[in-house]
Amino acid sequence: MYKQRQPEPRKNPSERSRQSKRLVFRRSMVLMGVFGLGLFIPLLIQLWNIAIVHHDEYQTKAIEQQLMDVTVSANRGEILDANGDVLAMSATVYNLILAPKDLVASVSESKFKDEDGNLDEDAYNAEIQRKRDVVVDGLCELMPDLDREKLEQRMEKTNSQYEVLATQIEEQDAKAIRAFIEENNTSYYLYLTPSTKRYYPYGSLASQVLGFVNSEGGAYGLEAWYEDLLKGVPGRVVTGKTAQNVEMYNSYSNYIDAINGYDLTLTLDATIQSYAQQALEKGIEMYDVQNGGFCLVMDPQTGKVLAMASSPNFDPNNYSVISDSFLLQDVETDTATIYQQLKAENGAKPAEEQLTDAELQEQAQAQAKGAAREKQWSNRTVKDTYEPGSTFKALVLAAALEEGVVSENDTFNCPGYYNIGGWRINCSKRTGHGHQTLAEAVQNSCNPAFIEIGQRLGAEKFYEYFQAFGMTEKTGIDLPGEEKGVNWGSNMGIVDLAVASFGQRFNVTPIQMVTGFSAVINGGNLYQPYVVQKVTDSEGNTVKENSSTLVRQVVSEQTSQRARAILETVVSEGGGSNAYQAGYRIGGKTGSAETLEDGRTIVSFMGFAPADDPQVIVLMAYDTPKEASPGSSYGTCGVYISGGAMAAPRAGELIAQILDYMGVEKQYTTEESAATTVTTPQVTGYTVADAAVRLEKKNLTYRTVGTGDVVTSQVPAANSAVPGGSTVILYLGDAAPEETTTVPNVVGMSYEGAKKALEAQGLFMQAAGSSTFYSESSKAQSQSVAAGESVATGTVVQVQFSTLVEDGAADFYEIT
Incomplete structure (x- = not known):
């Protein structure tokens, strides 16, 4: 049956009040927890964001605010010649730094507030401007080359703490700037930092070999090739600083020493280099040479390069300056040509994109100057390729003697031309040399005779020796930008073989030609050329030392001896007689190569001495002696355009200078002694x-x-x-x-x-x-x-x- 629920006992008022308070408290606590958690979660997220996500960023900012980190430059290694004479060195210079933000911070706002804390902005800004004017006026007076307008613009960069106003300031100028900083109490926002500057005590001597240093480091030459060894490792000085950017010497500090760069000792001899450059320039002036030239001197027994000269030349202390008269003429001519090209391109653009005539002229001149600088910086002895002409006949002679296809008893008949493969190839002597021995054919530089010698070798065997003498590969010299020649490859036709036999219609670099020729006269060995003899640290300890590297033996010692004897007669009796120097036995081979350019002939002479024991080999070449008239065989100087008439005399003088310098004793013949x-x-x-x-x-x-x-x-x-x-x-x-x-x-x-x-x-x-x-x-x-x-x-x-x-x-x- 249904049972009626009994009513609960009525609570008294005090009990109800306590329950109500507890309920309110519980609800309050829940609400506080919910709201507290709601507030804490964003803080937790932000903390996570700062401590974890952006940890590195905030750590960097803290370090920047608390620490002063100054880089200590490493001394760049020196470059020395074979005798220890300094060719490139570094010295301390200074950079001038401005901190516009710190200049503003140096003016305290508190000095310009009234009793109620209101800032007098006009007076405050006037004081900042006064300090700026002091710096601008003072620096422009001390450094007239500073652009005042640009300096004032940099002053306005109030968020910047590092504006480089000038670099490579010499000590004398730096001394005056320090006095200015001290006198005007500007060290808080204007200061000097030490740096280094590269100096080349001998100016343009071996400039293309050395290269130069720009803001990015080594550029061109050895400065670029050995950049990692020369530059060293910068050091650091880290110290604490105040909020006003003042160094705290007694606080945290850490010193990391700079590691100076290694020194390079070269195989080049400054004296021989000077002789080579003088001889090259003398010929350029004497023979009215239009496109410069090159001269290479090497020890044929080891591959040590003793001198490398290229023209046009430059001074690495001022590497952007173009001083060569022919280059300056090229700049003027090329500027006009480039301007016309730019003008045509500019006319095809929409009107709003077109440049003004002045801008086009500026661009044209910049491009022309850039091309001229590239030309003067280029080391032609390793980068340029050329047709070696008759100097190559020495290699053909050695190959033919080695293979037994010719001997000293062979004779050749030269009617003045040679017909082969449907082509008529003329000799340099159009009337012909007539009947001649092998030695006479070399002395006369007879093309028909060497065409016959090439045919006796055959294309396959000829190309084998062409490769063996290094004509198809780079030499591996320790210099940047080395090129290799261009040739027909192994697919030589009969006419290719004919013209190649006297050194035409293929290209090699001068360094390839000198190393190959050296193998003819040094006992038959092909050596890898090199210019760095050793690498040492700042204390003189040898880190690395280079020595001669034998690539391969090309011909036998006996063949080399026979070739030397014949090549000596080129100077004593033949076409190289202008290289003769009393007291010295000089051997060599003349060369003249017409190019595919009208009026451009490269005349050269490869000489070595002493002929019985070669200690030096010289390649002298002049690019385009000016013709007296178009097509003339004579230059404007009145000298016949040929290697024997132009390059041989200068090379002979150079060889004699070098041998005198090396202390090689002269040995006179009876006739020479009499004179x-x-x-x-x-x-x-x-x-x-x-x-x-x-x-x-x-x-x-x-x-x-x-x-x-x-x-x-x-x-x-x-x-x-x-x-x-x-x-x-x-x-x-x-x-x-x-x-x-x-x-x-x-x-x-x-x-x-x-x-x-x-x-x-x-x-x-x-x-x-x-x-x-x-x-x-x-x-x-x-x-x-x-x-x-x-x-x-x-x-x-x-x-x-x-x-x-x-x-x-x-x-x-x-x-x-």
Whole structure:
């Protein structure tokens, strides 16, 4: 049955009040927890964001605010020549830094607030501007090259703490700036930081080999190739700082020493490098060479490069400056050409994108100057390729001797041309050399003879030696930008073989040619060339040392000896006679290569000495001696355009200079000894008969002026240095020498003719250049004292002789 629920006992009022309070408390606690949690979660997220997500960012900011981190530059390593002379070095310079933000912070707002805390903004800003003006006015006075407008604009960058106002400030200027900073109390926002600057004490000497350093580090040459070794590792000084950016020396500090760069000691010799550059420039000036040239000097026994010279040249201390006259002409010409191209391109653009004429001119000039700088920075000895011409015949000779397809007893007939494969190939001597031995064919640089030698070798064997001598691969020299030549590959046709046999229609680099030629004359060994001899640390400890690297043996020692003997006769009897230097046995080969460009011929000479034991090999080349008229075989200087007539004399002089410097003893032939300088004996006061005996002992002749038996005066005076074989003038009786005489013009005369003309005027001749003992074809090319000048009687005039050498490049055309 249904049971009625009994009513609960009625609670008293106090009990109900307590329950109500507990309910409110519980609800309050729940609400507080909910709201507290709601507030804490964003804080937790933000804390996570700061501590975890953006930890590195905030840590960096904290370090920036609390620590001062200053980089300490490492000293860049020096570059030294083989004798330890410094070619490149670094010295301390300074950068001028401005902190615009700190300048503003240096003006305290509290000084410009009234009692109620209100800021007088006009007075506050005026003080900031005053400090700015002090800096701008002072720096512009100390450094006139500073752009005032740009400096004022940098002052406005109030969020910046690092504005570089000037770099590479020399110590003298830095001293004045320090005095200014101290006097005006600006060190809080204007200061100097140490840096380094690269100096090249010898200026343009070996500039393309050394390269230079710009803001990014080593650029070009060894400076770029060995950048990682030279640059070193910067150090750091980390110290605490105040909120006002003042260093706290007694707080946290950490010093990390800089590691200086390594030093490079080169195989280059500064003296030999200087000789090479002078010889190259002398020829460029003498022969009116339009496109510069190059000169390479190497030790053929090891591959050590002793000198590398390229023209046009530059000074790495001011590497952007273009000083070569021909390059400056190119800039002017190229600017006009580029401007026309840019103008045409500009006209095709929408009107709103078109540049003004002034802007186009500026762009054109910038491009032209950029191309000119690239040209002057280029090391032509490793980067440029050229047709070697007849200098390559030495390699063909060695290959043919090694294979036994020719011998010293072989003879060749040259009618002045060679017909092959439907082509007629002319010799440099159009009338032909006629019947000749192998040595004579090399001396005459006879193209038909070498075409025949090439045919005897055959295309396959020819190409094998072409590869073996390194003509298809880079040498591996430790310099940037090395190229390799372009050739026909193994698919040589019969005409390809014919023209390749005398060094045309393929390209090699000068360094390839020198290393290959060295293998011909050094015993048959192909060495890898190199320019860095050793790497040392700042304390002089050797880190790395290079030595000669044998790549392969190409021909035998016997073959090399036979080739050397034949190549020596090129200078003693043949087309290289203008390289002759009394007392030294020089061998070599001339070369002249016409290019596919009209009027462009590269004339060269490869010489080595001593011929029986080569210690030095020289390649001298001139690019485009100016023709007297279009198509002329003669230059504007009047000299026949060929390697034998132009490059050989300069190379011969250079070889003699180098051997003298190296202390190689001269060995004179009987004829040379007779012509060497002797000291005139005292014959005044002697009878003519006694004087004649004394003069004969010195290999001197005499002639008399006046009458009598006793010599009353002599020209030249006793103890004067004159060439052997000279004629001394003996004055008899009342006859007396004139104090001065006029120098005759002997240019174009033979040796004997020039000697007689000078002696007739009471002067003496010192001959140089082509051997005067070989033939009457040797002619005076220049004289040390200009014709018509008045000089003291007895003066020795140096006369440069040369022999006409028709070793010009061959031309060939298709027979129709």
